[in-house]
Amino acid sequence: MKTVVxxxxxxxxxxxxAFVLDLNRREIRDCAGCWSCWQKTPGRxxxxxxxxxxxxxxxxxxxxLLIGVSCDFVSGRLKTLFDRLIPHFLxxxxxxxxxxxxxxxxxxxxxxxxxxxxxxxxxxxxRLYEEYLxxxxxxxxxxxxxxxxxxxxxQGGAAV
Numbered sequence: 001m002k003t004v005v006x007x008x009x010x011x012x013x014x015x016x017x018a019f020v021l022d023l024n025r026r027e028i029r030d031c032a033g034c035w036s037c038w039q040k041t042p043g044r045x046x047x048x049x050x051x052x053x054x055x056x057x058x059x060x061x062x063x064x065l066l067i068g069v070s071c072d073f074v075s076g077r078l079k080t081l082f083d084r085l086i087p088h089f090l091x092x093x094x095x096x097x098x099x100x101x102x103x104x105x106x107x108x109x110x111x112x113x114x115x116x117x118x119x120x121x122x123x124x125x126x127r128l129y130e131e132y133l134x135x136x137x138x139x140x141x142x143x144x145x146x147x148x149x150x151x152x153x154x155q156g157g158a159a160v
Contacts, residue, residue, distance in 0.1 A: 004053075004060040004110065008067045008075060009117045009150060017064075019056035023077040030080055037087035043105055045087050058088065060110040066150065069118025072125040074132070082136055104141045111144040112137050115153040
């Protein structure tokens with residue numbers, strides 16, 4: 001099983017990770033909205049800073065996110081990464097689910113395990129954080145998503 005790790009939280013190792021994207025150490029440019037990934041170089045961003053990650057992501061069976069909480073939401077770095085995943089989809093939309101979604105570019109997308117670390121201002125804030133992540137991965141055509149506090153990973157609760 002090929003596993004890709006997206007890391008914001010240090011001190012946690014994922015054995016046998018095929019690829020690790022460390023958001024604390026890697027500079028990722030913001031999406032320029034140029035549409036090159038759809039028109040000029042389909043499936044590839046005009047910026048080359050994530051080429052290795054894109055390949056690893058789409059070839060992975062599972063992606064594990066070890067992320068933080070920033071003001072009751074995901075960090076700006078993670079949101080930028082989500083924005084930059086748009087090359088994995090076609091510029092067309094479908095309404096098969098009753099809502100507008102981009103058409104998938106690939107037949108396979110990896111399962112996702114999200115483990116977050118941080119505190120929330122309220123239980124509702126935690127719920128909204130988890131619901132946001134669930135919606136993001138639903139829109140990314142991910143078939144199986146687990147979203148839990150990092151403590152559950154540390155206790156052996158990881159398994160997609």
